[in-house]
Amino acid sequence: MAAGIFSLPINLPGTSFYRGIKAAHSIRKKLLGIIRQRKMDLVEKKSCHADDLSSYLLTVPDDGGKFMSELETADKIWGSIIGSQDSTTTAITFVMKYLAEFPDIYDEVLKETKEHCRKENSWGAAKLERPTEHEIYWTPNTTHKNPEYFPQPEKFDPSRSEGTGSIPYAYVPFGRGPRICPGKDIARLVILVFIYNVVGKFRWEKLIPDENTVVVPVPLPAKGLPIRLYPH
Numbered sequence: 321m322a323a324g325i326f327s328l329p330i331n332l333p334g335t336s337f338y339r340g341i342k343a344a345h346s347i348r349k350k351l352l353g354i355i356r357q358r359k360m361d362l363v364e365k366k367s368c369h370a371d372d373l374s375s376y377l378l379t380v381p382d383d384g385g386k387f388m389s390e391l392e393t394a395d396k397i398w399g400s401i402i403g404s405q406d407s408t409t410t411a412i413t414f415v416m417k418y419l420a421e422f423p424d425i426y427d428e429v430l431k432e433t434k435e436h437c438r439k440e441n442s443w444g445a446a447k448l449e450r451p452t453e454h455e456i457y458w459t460p461n462t463t464h465k466n467p468e469y470f471p472q473p474e475k476f477d478p479s480r481s482e483g484t485g486s487i488p489y490a491y492v493p494f495g496r497g498p499r500i501c502p503g504k505d506i507a508r509l510v511i512l513v514f515i516y517n518v519v520g521k522f523r524w525e526k527l528i529p530d531e532n533t534v535v536v537p538v539p540l541p542a543k544g545l546p547i548r549l550y551p552h
């Protein structure tokens with residue numbers, strides 16, 4: 321995967337870029353099939369706008385009264401799948417990692433997810449609100465690892481969120497402003513439900529004590545964080 325990210329975007333057979341484009345076509349085709357089925361369900365009143373994301377996107381116009389095309393709807397759904405999958409699993413993986421490394425804060429876990437998000441959250445892009453020739457690329461990591469805002473940024477220290485916490489706009493795991501992550505509430509809920517259940521049922525230990533973190537492009541333990549679970 322890492323090789324694909326850093327390879328040149330030339331669409332030649334055998335390259336990661338080529339495979340990526342091919343995979344994109346087949347995913348888009350699959351999504352378009354689902355969207356057309358949804359449209360029929362809506363027409364036949366088997367489904368309504370509030371049933372799921374595709375029904376909503378197909379039936380609710382933008383502020384100018386314009387509806388999304390099937391392709392735009394497919395791309396929005398796909399964006400949400402990509403935006404939700406790696407981010408949420410990465411968050412859960414690192415909560416598991418730090419809880420294994422810091423047993424003393426294991427019992428405090430429900431309030432600690434916030435600290436994880438500061439340290440390992442890595443992606444996001446910011447666009448300027450006014451039209452401009454340049455686009456700014458920003459990641460939460462660049463802000464979260466800035467020692468000016470978070471002294472000793474590599475240190476996992478849940479107490480940072482105590483008291484008044486960080487200065488405004490320094491802790492931004494979901495971005496801020498008009499492009500703030502629309503999945504932030506569901507992501508928090510999913511993570512809390514997972515952690516509540518796993519902590520309630522198990523303690524665990526890491527099988528590779530010094531496992532490295534790689535960035536592909538989200539940070540992940542290099543070997544997938546193998547752990548051994550011990551039921552309570």
Ligand code: HEM
Nearest residue numbers: 403404407408411443444445493494495496499501503507
């Ligand atoms: C821990 C989990 C998650 C993290 C850390 C996260 C983080 C982010 C960040 C930093 C951005 C960019 C914000 C910006 O540009 O200012 C973003 C955008 C986005 N996220 Fe999430 N996200 C998470 C989960 C989710 C979930 C569960 C969904 C969908 C159900 C989702 C859907 C999206 C979408 C569609 C965007 C693009 C929004 C836009 O450009 O207008 N995310 N997310």
